[in-house]
Structures are given as structure tokens and as C-alpha cells.
Amino acid sequence: MNSYSLDYIDDLYVQYIRDPSSVSPGWRKYFEEFSLANATASGASEQSGLQATTAGGSVAVAGDEPNAQARSIRDEALWLAQMQDRVDNLVREYRVRGHLMAKLDPLKLANLGNPELEPGAYGLSEEDMARPFSCPNLQYVDGRTLGDIVTKLQNTYCRSIGAQFMHIDNRTIRDWLQRRMESCENRLELSREVQCRIYSRLTDAAIFEEFVRRKFVGAKTFSLEGAESLIPLLDLSLEKAGQHGVEGVLLAMAHRGRLNVLANIMGKRAQSIFWSFDDPRPDMHRGAGDVRYHLGYSSDWATSTGAKVHISLCFNPSHLEYVNTVAQGRCRAKQDRSGDDRHSKFMTILVHGDAAFAGEGIVQETLNMSELPGYKTGGTLHVILNNQVGFTTEPDESRSCTYATDVAKMLQIPIFHVNGEDPEAVAQVVNLAMDFRREFRRDVVIDMYAYRKWGHNEGDEPRFTQPLMYKTIDERKSVRESYLKRLLKLGEITRQEADAIAEVRQTKLEREFELAQKEEFIDDLQTLGGSWQGYYGGDEPLDDLPDTMISDSRARALMGKLAAYPKDFQINRKLKRFMELRGEMAEGKRGLDWSAGEALALASMLVEGHPVRFSGQDCERGTFSQRHSVLHDTVDNTKHMPLNNLSADQARVDIINSPLCEAGVLGFEYGYSLDCPEGVVIWEAQFGDFWNVAQVIVDQFITSAEDKWGRLSHITLLLPHGFEGAGPEHCSARLERFLLLTAEDNIQVTQPSTPAQYFHLLRRQAKRRWSKPLVVLTPKSLLRHPEVVSQLEDFTTGKFEKILPDTRQAPPQTDRILLxxxxxxxxxxxxxxxxxxxxxxxxxxxxYYPLKEETLAEALQPYQPGTDLVWVQEEPTNMGAWQFMKVKFGDMLADLNFKLRRISRVESASPSTGSASAHKLEQDDLIEEAFANL
Structure with a gap:
């Protein structure tokens, strides 16, 4: 009699499954006789009981044949284990892929389906549906039948909500989501009050769209029809936010539904919206303003419990998704200014289009930044307004993934897909999403499937390109009508009540329309207030020249602080010398170099109460290893920031190494500057032309926001610039592009050449009430140039000079002036x-800008008219400032009898040569030409 352990039999059975011929004939016969059909649930025993029955976990087998007792026990155990494993796999499959069978599409044009969710795929028969199984992780008491289990899974994961969450690595989060969804089968029990509220909001949305379409025939409105559930979704989100103690919400969205949101969520009077359609005062908008579906608005939202939530709808250019990080930056600024370090008082809601969310790279940048310490806002609610088409492009032509939201799987967050024609399912995902955000302080995505009733805009004919889709749309009733039918059936509302709700809305819109037609009405545009009180834009004033000097004692004291670090701090050997040199600067023994001038400017502003936020790629150390604003202990890597150790009452300072993306980070910093007028907000490019990748932010926000939307910003852009022989991409900050964008004193474009000039410039930017973005072309080789130093007295006297005069002592006759x-x-x-x-x-x-003709004329006053006047630049002829200087000042200089000519590199398609030797030849020729023929 041979004795075999259960582990041995398990291994042998696995071997048999893989290759029946690999086991002996006796065992093969035994396994072949194994039959699920002959096993009965009544004879089942727990695995622990099996161990006792088999005398310590082994069975007796005569010779090479298992005996009858061993066979019976083994059959039973294997059947139990196999069946339970199959059920467990089925449960997991529903959690992982149940969304593929969810009824998400209101048009029912596509149903992905998933045969892997059929019980038969796991060897589970119809007969097994009546068998009881234990599923301790399925929010079920033990003993429910397989049929009960499947029904629960289908209700939870395959009705109007599809949930993607099993990609999340954190088991605590997965368990929380499973518990929340499975315990209620992903359905929220709504009171009559909430159901009526949802219906009322659907009515608001529907009647507004119908009214506008009827009154303004053919006008572009980017109608919300087909996706009216967005209005109750936002309504319930704000209600939940108020319950969670949120004081302010930053809302950003694209064109579609924006007017509806302005009227029915933001509370903007319909009178003002209607007035904008008629556009009766063109004189108010000469060269300024923006289309109505780009505009922002701010208001206070009152929740049902009496709480107030301030909501701000961000202005938005046509590069729709680029507003994402702008809104995030505004949110972070509000959090920082209010001391909301837990990121609980303010939040962001971003409403995306499906094609844009999948297609625009800025979306990935936004998601990537969401969990980074310098950019975290405590969780954003992303709402995808899923039109199931992008303009005329269908999903299979616009993305390579299953869902428009698949890029969001890069984060450890849930993605909820929901049928927009099931408002109660929408209510469930809003409730779940907002609770998830509060619980875990992370982003969450709601992908609301809908459709566009009128195509991309009201002037579009969508049947040209989507005939079948629009045949289905033409036959559909609105979500408002279908939801009313449900409520009437449930007896939660009467037809009279529903008609009364609609009549009130209709009457109100008619009254607002009549008021908008009156000649005396002028739209009451929102102006800057709150924290922006006292700041202004417009043309550069002559009298806003703040004192940017600091006292000698303060300069020395601050430089001493900047040179200090804890006694037990193990500093890098080279940085020790760096800090020693800072100490010598504090004592006046040596001049301050560029990085010291910058550090002194930041330190002086911090102790004066100006918060500093400074971000960019590697900006803690500095791209050229010049800044070292954050020191690292060589033993334990602890950090020390001298700028954060100046005084007990200094302002907040954040020096942030940004992720490797320019558009997202610059957008964030620009947004931050919009809600921190008293602060110093700086973005630094690793190399000057890296703002190429963020040009949308510069073009459509930074240089034009005041003109389009009346919004001010004092953001500062630091762009390393200078031809050093390092190749085309590492020399030029594309100065010419900024100069082409200058008009109406919209931005400041500068290139300071000394540390003291840089110091006074940064302090002027912080202290001025005239608020404009500042572009600074900063040096590279000059960071350590022996001549590029300023003495302490240069910081305790003077100011920023737009033009620096010649430095010759008692100059003789001047035959040439080099500008x-x-x-x-x-x-x-x-x-x-x-x-x-x-x-x-x-x-x-x-x-360079703003620079008045009078200022340049004054700088040339010491020289005789007719003197040879030469503009010298390193850049090629078609780049740099030459074209700007010639156009801007050419006529004025000619009137003064100065004929401006140019010395530069020859015109070129790229900024510079890639050869260091060729660069030196070109530079030598350029300098030689500047002094030729004297």
C-alpha cells in the first residue's frame, strides 16, 4: 500500500491536464474517470475537513492504483476547488471587463459585448446557476446561488454604468470601489426631491436650447441637445462639493454646452447672453473681446443645505484642452493663498470632448502633473462629454484605443462610463466620483455617453458624414422626455407639475429676451475685483515706477542668509565653495554674479511679503548649475533651501523641478498667476526656445488674455538665450516671435545684461500695480563671465533702466553707435x-517692449545727428530683433537724421549652425564687421 500526499496528487493532476500521456496508465485511468456530472454539492466538504479525513493529508493507494476512498475524496475536493475557482474567475472578469457589456450608448449603435463574461466560458452550466457558492469578497452573505451572483454582477457592472478600476494597484482603493458599487448594485436610491431636481435641471437645459434655436435661427451656439444630462451632472457635483466643505470650484470646458452652463449653472442672466447674439454695440469691441462661447464667468452657488460655493468658469480659446492646466494652476493658487495644504477647500472640474481628450497631448500632461507635489490640487473631476464623434471624424479614425478615456489609465484612478440618457445612473457616478475624490484626493473620470443633435455647430450638416447615426438621432426623444416618462410611471411627479416646471422656465426666458431688446441695455461685463483690486492693465504708465532698491544692511543680511546652511549639513565639496563665495559677496569683498543677484531679488521680495513660486525643468539647481536654490545633504539627501530660512514671517516660497513638459507647466503657472496677483510667479525654460512647445499658451493666453477677456497676469518667463556654439535648439529663445506678438503694451520683453538690472527688473515686476506678463531673455555664458558682476551698491541704489548708455569715460568724437x-x-x-x-x-x-520712441531718442541725444547707427545682433537677419527695431523705430530715427543699418548673421532657416568651429568663425566675422571701416 503506497501513501500519496494531496500536494503530490495536485501536481500530478496538473501534469495530466497539460499532457495526459505523461502520467502512468493507472493515474490516467483514475483522472479519466473523474466526472463533474457525478459529483454532488451535498457531499461537498471544506478543504480543512479533507485534511482530517485523509489522515494527515495523504491517501492510501495500492500499488500504482488509488483506492476507492482516495478516489471519492479526491474527486470531491477537485470538483469543489475547480468550481470555486471558476466562479471566482467569473467574478473577477466582471470587475475587469464588465464595462464592455454595459449599455452605454444612448443610440444603441454599438455594443462591444464580451463572451468572456458568459458562465459557459468557465465551464459553468445552466444547471450550476442554482448551486450555492461562497463569495466572501462580493458583498454577499455565503450561500447565494450562482444565478444570484451573476445577476448582481450584471446589475453592478453591465447596466448603464461601466466601471474601469481593476488597473489600480492599490488594493485598498479597489476594495473601497468594489464595496461602494456592489453593495448597491451601482444604483443610487433617489428621493422624490432629488428626482424632481434632476428633471428640473433637464428642463432648464432643454428649454434654453430650444428657445435660443428658435429666436436666433442659424446662429452658432454649440448646442447641448443630446447631452442635456450635463446640467444635472454639474448641479449634483456642486451640491456634493458643498457637502464636502469645498468653498470654490474652478470649472473649465470647451464650446459645446457652454452657453447652457453659463445660464443654468453659472447663473449668468439670459438677458446678457441674448444681447450678445444681437451684438448691438460693435463700437465696444473694436479689436478686442471674444466670441460668446469662449467667455468665462464667476458666481456663487447656493447648495440645498445653505452652503455657498464660489464657481469660476475659465475663459477658453479654441485650443480647447489647453485650458486644463490653466484651471489647475488657478485652483492651486487659491489653495496656497488660503493655507489649504490638504487641498480640500478648492477643486477643479474639467469638461472635455471625447475626441479632444483622446487626441490632445496636453491631456496626458495634465494627468501626469496631477500627483506631483508642486502641481497637486487634491483631485480633479474630469467629465467627458462623449459625442461619439469629433466634428466629422468617428472614433475608429481618431483613436487607437477602445475608449476616449484610456489615456487616464496611466493614473491610479477609476474611470466611470455612463449612459447620459439614464440621469439616475449619472447621479450615481457623480455621487461615487465625488466621494472617491474626497476619500483619496485623486482625479476621477466620468465618461458620459451622449450625442450631438445638431452636429458640430448649428451651421453644420452632420448627415453628410454620419447618415446612419443621424437617422437614429432623428427618431429619438430627448432625455428630458424619457426621464419624465419614467417619473410619471413611478408616480413621483404629475403631468401638471411637469408642465408647470417647463412653463416657469419658458416665461423667464421670454422676459429676459424682451429686456435684451431694449436700446438702453448694455451688458454688465464682470470686471476684476477681489484680490485684483487696485491692479490695472492698459498702456504702460509713466508714474508706476516703484522703488526697487533695498538698504545696504538688508542686502548684506539677506546675502548672509543665502550663504548659510545648518552646521550638521553635509554639503557637496564644490557647493561649499559656492556658499563661501556667497558669504564674500555678503561682506562686499566681491561683486554679485547673475545667480546671486537673482537670489537676492527673490529673498528681498519674500521678506517684504511677496510669495514666490518658481518652476521649470531642473530649476532648483539651474540648467547651467548656477542657481543651487535647494541644497542636498551628501549623506542622507535631506534638503535645505536658504530662501525658506530668511525670517519667521517671510512669505511662502516654492522652487519646483517641473516634469518634462512645457505646455502643461507653463499653462499651470499662468493659471497660478491669475489668482496670485501679489506673488512672484516664474516659469523657466531649460533652454530659451523650449517655449516652442508651449506656444499655444503664449499666443492664446499670455499675450492676448487682457485684450480678449480683460484678465491680467504678471507671470515671468525666463528664457536662456545666447549664441554659444551649442547648436540651433540651444541658442535662441525665438525673440522675434514675442516681438511679433507685442501690441497695446500687452507684454514686457526684456534682455537685461547685468545682475543688478535683473534684480531691479524682478522687483519691479513684483511691486508694480500695472500688471503685465514679463519675458526675460536670460544669459548662459554670462552666468560666470568675470565682467558680469554688480557691486552691492548697485542693488541699494538705482532702478531698472530700459536702455543702458555707453560706459566710456569722457568719450571723444563718436563716429559709430552700436545698438x-x-x-x-x-x-x-x-x-x-x-x-x-x-x-x-x-x-x-x-x-525691447514697451519702449517709447522718446526713450530711444533720449538715449541718442548725446550723439550728433547723422552718426553711423548700427543694430548688432547675433541672430540671423530674419530672426532676433532687427525687423522689429527697423519697423518700430526706423521712421523716427530717420526724422532724427539717424539711418539705422544692421550687422547680423545671414538669413537662415534655423537659428544657428551645429558646428562649434563654424559658430566661432561667424561670431568673429560679426564682431569684426561691427568695427570695420572706421
């Missing part, structure tokens, strides 16, 4: 000294 900016000045000055060209003046332009 230039930035790094090339030092090369010209060196050449002048080397050849003794005392008859050449070198005048530096430190601020």
Missing part, C-alpha cells in the same frame, strides 16, 4: 578695448 542687447555687448566691448576704438559708442537695449 545691441545681451551677451554680444560684452564681446563688442572687449573688441573695442582690444583695438582702442574709442570713437565707437555701445548702447544697450535692455527692454
Amino acid at each position: 545691441c542687447s545681451g551677451k554680444v555687448y560684452y564681446e563688442l566691448a572687449e573688441k573695442r578695448k582690444a583695438i582702442g576704438a574709442d570713437n565707437v559708442a555701445i548702447v544697450r537695449i535692455e527692454q
Whole structure:
């Protein structure tokens, strides 16, 4: 008699399944006789009981044949284990892929289906549906039948809601979501009050669209019809936010449904919206303003419990998704200014289109930033208004993934797909999503499937490209009508009550329309207030010149703080010398270099109460290893930030190494500046032309927001610039592009050439009440240039000068005036000294824009009219500032009898050569030409 352990039999059975011929004939016969049909649930025993029955976990087998007792026990155990494993796999499959069978599409044009969710795929028969099984992780008491289990899974994961959450690695989060969804089968029990509220909001949405379409025939409105459930979705989100103690919500969305949201969520008077359709006052908008479906608005939302939530709908350009990080930046600024370190008082709701969410790279940047310490806002509610088409492009032509939301699976967050024609399912996902955000402080996505009743806009004919879709749409009733039918059937509302709700809305819109037609009505545009009180835009004033000097004692004290670190801090050997040099600067033993001037400017602003937020790629250390604003202990990597150790009452400082994305980060910092007018908000490009990737943010927000939307910003862009032989992408900040965008004193474009100039410029930006974005072309080789230093007295006296005069002492007759900016000045000055060209003046332009003609004329006043006047730039002819200077000042200079000519590199398709040797030849030729023929 041989004795075999259960583990041995298990292994042998697995071997048999893989290859029956690999086991002995006796065991093969035994396994072949194993039959599920002959097993009965009544003879089943727990695995622990099996161990006792088999005398310590083994069975007796005579020779090479198992005996009858062993066979019976083994059959039973294997059947139990196999059946339970099959049921467990089925449960998991529903959690993982149940969304593929959910009834999401209101048009019922596509049903993905999933044969893997059929019980038969797991060897479970119809007969098994009546058998009881234990599913302790399915929010069920033990003993429910397989049929009960399948029904529960289908109700939870395959009705109007499809949930994707099993990609989340954190088991605590998965268990929380499973418990919340499975315990109620993903259905929210709604009171009559809430059901009536949902119906009322659907009525608001539907009647507004119908009214506008009837009164303004053919006008573009980007109608919400087909997706009216967005209005109750936002309504319930704000209600829930109020319950969670949220004080403010930043809302950003694209065109579709924006007017409806303005009227029915933001509370903007329909009178103002209707007035914008008639556009009766063109004189108010000459060269300014924006279309009505781009505009923002702010208001206070009162919840049913009496709580107030301030909501701000962000203005939005046509690059729809680029507003995402702008809204996030605004939210973070509000959190920081209010001391909301838990990120619980303010939140962001972003409403996306399905095609844009899948197609625009800025979406991935937004998601990636969501969990980074410098950009975290405590969880954003993403709402996909899923039109199931992008303009005329269908999903299989616009994305390579199953869902428009698949990019969001990069995060450890749930994605809820919901049928927009089931408002109560929408209510459930809103409730669940908002609770998830509060519980875990992470983003969450609601993908609401809907359709566009009128195509991309009201002037579009969608039947050209989607004939079958629109045949189905033409035959459908609105979600409002279908939901009313449900409520009438349930007896939750009467037809009279429903008609009364509609009549009130209709009457109100008629009254607002009549008021908008009156000649005396002028739209009451919202103006800057609150934290922006006292700040202004417009043309650069002559009298807003704040004192940017600091006292000698403060300069020395702050430089001493900037040179200090804890005694037990193990500093890098090279940085120790760096800090020692800072100490010598504090004592006046040496001049301050560029990074010291910057650090002193930031430190002085911090102790004066101006918060500083400074972000960019590697900006803690500095791309050129020049800044070292954050020190790292060489033993345990602990950090020390001198700027955060200046005084007990200093303002907040954040120096942030950003992720490797420019558009998202610049958008975030711009948004931050919109809600922090008293602060210093700086974005630094790793190299100057890296703002190429963020040009949408510059074009459609930074340079034009005041003109389009009346919004001010004081954001500062630091762009390393200078031709150093490092190749085309590492030399030019594309100065010419900024200069092409300048008009109406919209931005400031500067290129300071000394640490003191840079110091005064940064302090001027913080202290001025005139608020404009500031572009600073910063140096690279000048960071360590022996001539690029400023003495302590340069920081305790003076101010930022837009033009720096020639530095010659008692100059003789001047035969040539070289106008230039930035790094090339030092090369010209060196050449002048080397050849003794005392008859050449070198005048530096430190601020390109705004720069008045009178200022330049004053700088040239010491020189005789007719003197040779040369603009010298490192950039090719078609780049840099030459074209700007010629157009802007050419006529004025001619009137003063100065004929401006140019010395530069020849025109080129790229900024520079990639050869360091060729660069040196070109630079030598350029400098030689500047002094030729004297």
C-alpha cells in the first residue's frame, strides 16, 4: 500500500491536464474517470475537513492504483476547488471587463459585448446557476446561488454604468470601489426631491436650447441637445462639493454646452447672453473681446443645505484642452493663498470632448502633473462629454484605443462610463466620483455617453458624414422626455407639475429676451475685483515706477542668509565653495554674479511679503548649475533651501523641478498667476526656445488674455538665450516671435545684461500695480563671465533702466553707435578695448517692449545727428530683433537724421549652425564687421 500526499496528487493532476500521456496508465485511468456530472454539492466538504479525513493529508493507494476512498475524496475536493475557482474567475472578469457589456450608448449603435463574461466560458452550466457558492469578497452573505451572483454582477457592472478600476494597484482603493458599487448594485436610491431636481435641471437645459434655436435661427451656439444630462451632472457635483466643505470650484470646458452652463449653472442672466447674439454695440469691441462661447464667468452657488460655493468658469480659446492646466494652476493658487495644504477647500472640474481628450497631448500632461507635489490640487473631476464623434471624424479614425478615456489609465484612478440618457445612473457616478475624490484626493473620470443633435455647430450638416447615426438621432426623444416618462410611471411627479416646471422656465426666458431688446441695455461685463483690486492693465504708465532698491544692511543680511546652511549639513565639496563665495559677496569683498543677484531679488521680495513660486525643468539647481536654490545633504539627501530660512514671517516660497513638459507647466503657472496677483510667479525654460512647445499658451493666453477677456497676469518667463556654439535648439529663445506678438503694451520683453538690472527688473515686476506678463531673455555664458558682476551698491541704489548708455569715460568724437542687447555687448566691448576704438559708442537695449520712441531718442541725444547707427545682433537677419527695431523705430530715427543699418548673421532657416568651429568663425566675422571701416 503506497501513501500519496494531496500536494503530490495536485501536481500530478496538473501534469495530466497539460499532457495526459505523461502520467502512468493507472493515474490516467483514475483522472479519466473523474466526472463533474457525478459529483454532488451535498457531499461537498471544506478543504480543512479533507485534511482530517485523509489522515494527515495523504491517501492510501495500492500499488500504482488509488483506492476507492482516495478516489471519492479526491474527486470531491477537485470538483469543489475547480468550481470555486471558476466562479471566482467569473467574478473577477466582471470587475475587469464588465464595462464592455454595459449599455452605454444612448443610440444603441454599438455594443462591444464580451463572451468572456458568459458562465459557459468557465465551464459553468445552466444547471450550476442554482448551486450555492461562497463569495466572501462580493458583498454577499455565503450561500447565494450562482444565478444570484451573476445577476448582481450584471446589475453592478453591465447596466448603464461601466466601471474601469481593476488597473489600480492599490488594493485598498479597489476594495473601497468594489464595496461602494456592489453593495448597491451601482444604483443610487433617489428621493422624490432629488428626482424632481434632476428633471428640473433637464428642463432648464432643454428649454434654453430650444428657445435660443428658435429666436436666433442659424446662429452658432454649440448646442447641448443630446447631452442635456450635463446640467444635472454639474448641479449634483456642486451640491456634493458643498457637502464636502469645498468653498470654490474652478470649472473649465470647451464650446459645446457652454452657453447652457453659463445660464443654468453659472447663473449668468439670459438677458446678457441674448444681447450678445444681437451684438448691438460693435463700437465696444473694436479689436478686442471674444466670441460668446469662449467667455468665462464667476458666481456663487447656493447648495440645498445653505452652503455657498464660489464657481469660476475659465475663459477658453479654441485650443480647447489647453485650458486644463490653466484651471489647475488657478485652483492651486487659491489653495496656497488660503493655507489649504490638504487641498480640500478648492477643486477643479474639467469638461472635455471625447475626441479632444483622446487626441490632445496636453491631456496626458495634465494627468501626469496631477500627483506631483508642486502641481497637486487634491483631485480633479474630469467629465467627458462623449459625442461619439469629433466634428466629422468617428472614433475608429481618431483613436487607437477602445475608449476616449484610456489615456487616464496611466493614473491610479477609476474611470466611470455612463449612459447620459439614464440621469439616475449619472447621479450615481457623480455621487461615487465625488466621494472617491474626497476619500483619496485623486482625479476621477466620468465618461458620459451622449450625442450631438445638431452636429458640430448649428451651421453644420452632420448627415453628410454620419447618415446612419443621424437617422437614429432623428427618431429619438430627448432625455428630458424619457426621464419624465419614467417619473410619471413611478408616480413621483404629475403631468401638471411637469408642465408647470417647463412653463416657469419658458416665461423667464421670454422676459429676459424682451429686456435684451431694449436700446438702453448694455451688458454688465464682470470686471476684476477681489484680490485684483487696485491692479490695472492698459498702456504702460509713466508714474508706476516703484522703488526697487533695498538698504545696504538688508542686502548684506539677506546675502548672509543665502550663504548659510545648518552646521550638521553635509554639503557637496564644490557647493561649499559656492556658499563661501556667497558669504564674500555678503561682506562686499566681491561683486554679485547673475545667480546671486537673482537670489537676492527673490529673498528681498519674500521678506517684504511677496510669495514666490518658481518652476521649470531642473530649476532648483539651474540648467547651467548656477542657481543651487535647494541644497542636498551628501549623506542622507535631506534638503535645505536658504530662501525658506530668511525670517519667521517671510512669505511662502516654492522652487519646483517641473516634469518634462512645457505646455502643461507653463499653462499651470499662468493659471497660478491669475489668482496670485501679489506673488512672484516664474516659469523657466531649460533652454530659451523650449517655449516652442508651449506656444499655444503664449499666443492664446499670455499675450492676448487682457485684450480678449480683460484678465491680467504678471507671470515671468525666463528664457536662456545666447549664441554659444551649442547648436540651433540651444541658442535662441525665438525673440522675434514675442516681438511679433507685442501690441497695446500687452507684454514686457526684456534682455537685461547685468545682475543688478535683473534684480531691479524682478522687483519691479513684483511691486508694480500695472500688471503685465514679463519675458526675460536670460544669459548662459554670462552666468560666470568675470565682467558680469554688480557691486552691492548697485542693488541699494538705482532702478531698472530700459536702455543702458555707453560706459566710456569722457568719450571723444563718436563716429559709430552700436545698438545691441545681451551677451554680444560684452564681446563688442572687449573688441573695442582690444583695438582702442574709442570713437565707437555701445548702447544697450535692455527692454525691447514697451519702449517709447522718446526713450530711444533720449538715449541718442548725446550723439550728433547723422552718426553711423548700427543694430548688432547675433541672430540671423530674419530672426532676433532687427525687423522689429527697423519697423518700430526706423521712421523716427530717420526724422532724427539717424539711418539705422544692421550687422547680423545671414538669413537662415534655423537659428544657428551645429558646428562649434563654424559658430566661432561667424561670431568673429560679426564682431569684426561691427568695427570695420572706421
